[in-house]
Each structure stands twice: as structure tokens, then as C-alpha cells.
Amino acid sequence: MRLDKFLSEQNIGTRKQIKEYVKNGRCAVNGIPASKADMHIDENSDEIAFDGIVLSYSKYHYYLLNKPVGVVSATRDGRNETVLDLLSGENVKGLSPCGRLDIDTEGLLLITDDGDLIHRLLSPKKHVDKVYEVHIRQALLPADIEKLEKGVNIGDKKDDGSIDYTLPAKVELCDDKDEEGYPVIFLTIHEGRFHQVKRMLEAVGNEVMFLRRISMGSLELGDDLPVGDYRPLTEEEINELKK
Numbered sequence: 023m024r025l026d027k028f029l030s031e032q033n034i035g036t037r038k039q040i041k042e043y044v045k046n047g048r049c050a051v052n053g054i055p056a057s058k059a060d061m062h063i064d065e066n067s068d069e070i071a072f073d074g075i076v077l078s079y080s081k082y083h084y085y086l087l088n089k090p091v092g093v094v095s096a097t098r099d100g101r102n103e104t105v106l107d108l109l110s111g112e113n114v115k116g117l118s119p120c121g122r123l124d125i126d127t128e129g130l131l132l133i134t135d136d137g138d139l140i141h142r143l144l145s146p147k148k149h150v151d152k153v154y155e156v157h158i159r160q161a162l163l164p165a166d167i168e169k170l171e172k173g174v175n176i177g178d179k180k181d182d183g184s185i186d187y188t189l190p191a192k193v194e195l196c197d198d199k200d201e202e203g204y205p206v207i208f209l210t211i212h213e214g215r216f217h218q219v220k221r222m223l224e225a226v227g228n229e230v231m232f233l234r235r236i237s238m239g240s241l242e243l244g245d246d247l248p249v250g251d252y253r254p255l256t257e258e259e260i261n262e263l264k265k
């Protein structure tokens with residue numbers, strides 16, 4: 023692999039920037055300042071360092087974003103700020119959000135260039151848990167919970183014209199209400215249909231007042247990542263997701 027390609031894939035900079043970095047002696051191969059940006063290296067055995075920091079090769083990149091309200095889950099948008107705009111200082115080439123959160127929904131969003139992982143996590147056949155914190159207009163009745171957990175009609179049709187019910191969900195009631203007095207539930211689903219959570223609550227005569235995704239598969243948002251911030255996934259988190 024060429025040195026500039028390696029450094030570019032590690033989000034060090036563009037090819038043009040990397041050429042300048044090499045010229046200024048900021049890149050080293052096996053302890054020796056690199057002579058040319060396009061020199062060939064072995065990404066698996068050579069020690070590559072930038073500004074004295076040794077870099078390990080990673081073909082793909084994985085970021086956890088705590089998406090704020092008002093930002094769209096897209097790679098580009100002519101009117102609104104996108105989730106990629108929030109990854110300041112990163113090389114976002116090839117990155118995409120894994121699924122989408124509505125513009126008025128906040129919370130966990132995985133952003134990666136690993137297309138195979140995105141496909142596996144979003145496939146309904148894989149039954150990957152997606153857990154949402156949902157603030158609702160009014161408390162759910164036992165019959166409402168039973169319907170949500172069994173699967174509800176949100177207006178979708180199968181190819182043969184029959185009703186395409188949502189997959190069975192899980193509802194967990196929260197003892198406390200939010201600051202505005204709205205009941206809070208935790209809803210676990212395994213699909214990613216358009217406005218799915220909102221439409222599911224509407225199907226049982228309720229309304230979503232606030233929505234936050236808190237986990238996806240083994241990946242959890244946690245309390246240490248402020249809204250609007252992001253961080254790279256750890257090796258352990260990546261390996262768990264790939265399982």
C-alpha cells in the first residue's frame with residue numbers, strides 16, 4: 023500500500039495535505055522519516071508514525087454520534103446540517119450513517135464506511151435490537167402494550183396487499199415521568215421503517231412527544247457522550263457489533 027493511501031485511510035488528511043506533511047518530516051516509516059508520500063509500505067508489518075504517534079492500520083472507521091435534534095441523518099443536504107457535518111476534523115469520505123434518525127429525534131447513531139456491517143445491522147432478518155426512550159402523550163393501557171408487543175398495523179402493505187404488521191416489540195414502563203409530566207417508556211424494535219416508533223404509538227391512539235435512541239445491538243449510548251458529540255468506537259465495541 024502507498025504511504026499516502028495508508029495515512030488518508032487513517033483520517034490524517036487529504037493526499038495533498040499528506041504530501042506536505044511528508045515534505046515537512048512529520049511522517050516516519052520504521053523510525054526513519056518518509057522520503058516520499060507515494061512510497062510503498064507494508065501496512066501489516068511496517069511501523070508507521072505521524073508526529074511521533076504510531077498508527078495501526080484500520081480498513082474501516084467507526085464512530086458513535088449522539089445526534090441532536092435538527093440534524094439530518096444523511097451524507098449531504100441542501101438545507102439542513104447533516105450528521106457528517108458534526109464529525110469535525112475527520113475525513114468523512116465514504117462514511118454513512120447506519121440507518122436514520124428523524125430530524126426531530128436524537129440519540130445513538132453509528133457512522134461507518136463498513137458497508138457489510140451496516141447491511142447486517144439493518145437487516146430485519148438479523149433481529150438486531152434497537153432501543154428507544156420514548157416520551158408519550160398519555161400512559162399506555164395494558165391492551166396497548168399487548169398490541170405493541172404482538173405487532174401493530176401502521177399502514178404498511180405486503181406485496182400481496184395484506185397488512186404488513188410490525189415485528190413483535192418489547193415495552194418497558196418507566197416509573198418516573200419527564201420534566202413536563204409525560205410518561206416515559208423504553209421500546210425495543212428490530213426494524214427501521216419510516217417513522218416507525220411514532221407510527222406504532224399512533225396505532226394505539228397515543229403520540230410521541232420526545233424520542234431518543236439509546237442502543238443498537240451491543241452498542242450503547244451511555245451518559246458520558248453529550249448531545250452533538252461523537253467518539254470512535256473501541257476495538258471491543260467493534261468486535262461485539264460484528265458478532
